Amino acid sequence: MGSPKVLEGYPQPMGTKKISVFYHTGPVLYVPVVVATPVTTGDPVTDTEAGMRYIEAIIGGLSDNGQYRVEAIPGGGNPSQAQPNGGTTGAPQRTWRLRWEVAATGVEAAAVDLSGRTVRLTAIGSK
Numbered sequence: 001m002g003s004p005k006v007l008e009g010y011p012q013p014m015g016t017k018k019i020s021v022f023y024h025t026g027p028v029l030y031v032p033v034v035v036a037t038p039v040t041t042g043d044p045v046t047d048t049e050a051g052m053r054y055i056e057a058i059i060g061g062l063s064d065n066g067q068y069r070v071e072a073i074p075g076g077g078n079p080s081q082a083q084p085n086g087g088t089t090g091a092p093q094r095t096w097r098l099r100w101e102v103a104a105t106g107v108e109a110a111a112v113d114l115s116g117r118t119v120r121l122t123a124i125g126s127k
Contacts, residue, residue: 006051011125020050020123024070026063026100026114033099033108039073042097043114050123058096059122062103063114069106070119073097 011020024045033042047055058072075095098119100109 005049011051011123014124017056018052018125020052020125022050022121022123023118024049024098024121026068026117026119028113028115030100030109030112030114032110033073033097038075039097042073042099043070044075045072045096045098045121047094047123047125050121050125052123052125055093055096055123055125057124058098059124060098061120061122063100063117063119065117067103068100068109068114068117068119069103070121071099071101072121073099 005024006020006022010022011018024043027043030043031041033039045058047053050058060070060072062069073096074093075097100114101107102109
């Protein structure tokens with residue numbers, strides 16, 4: 001499951017979880033997040049991009065030039081999806097959505113080309 005954007009030595013085991021640090025480049029045309037369940041807009045990021053099978057959490061950060069801040073939204077909507085074993089705890093996700101906002105103002109980016117911006121993300125997932 002290697003990805004050329006994953007930092008050398010990742011994913012790494014972390015107890016019963018895996019952690020991966022990787023780079024993500026913004027989209028050519030960013031579409032702002034529309035409040036919905038599940039969110040289908042924003043900037044998609046997948047488990048394979050992180051070199052993993054499932055992602056339980058993504059820690060965002062600042063873009064390479066410090067202009068944008070990125071937050072991650074689970075792609076599956078309701079976090080209390082039923083588990084295969086009948087439980088009701090949150091299911092790990094395969095796709096997440098990133099919300100890009102201007103760091104100086106906190107206002108979400110709108111209809112902008114972010115393909116020249118890169119952000120380093122940290123993903124935590126199932127082992």
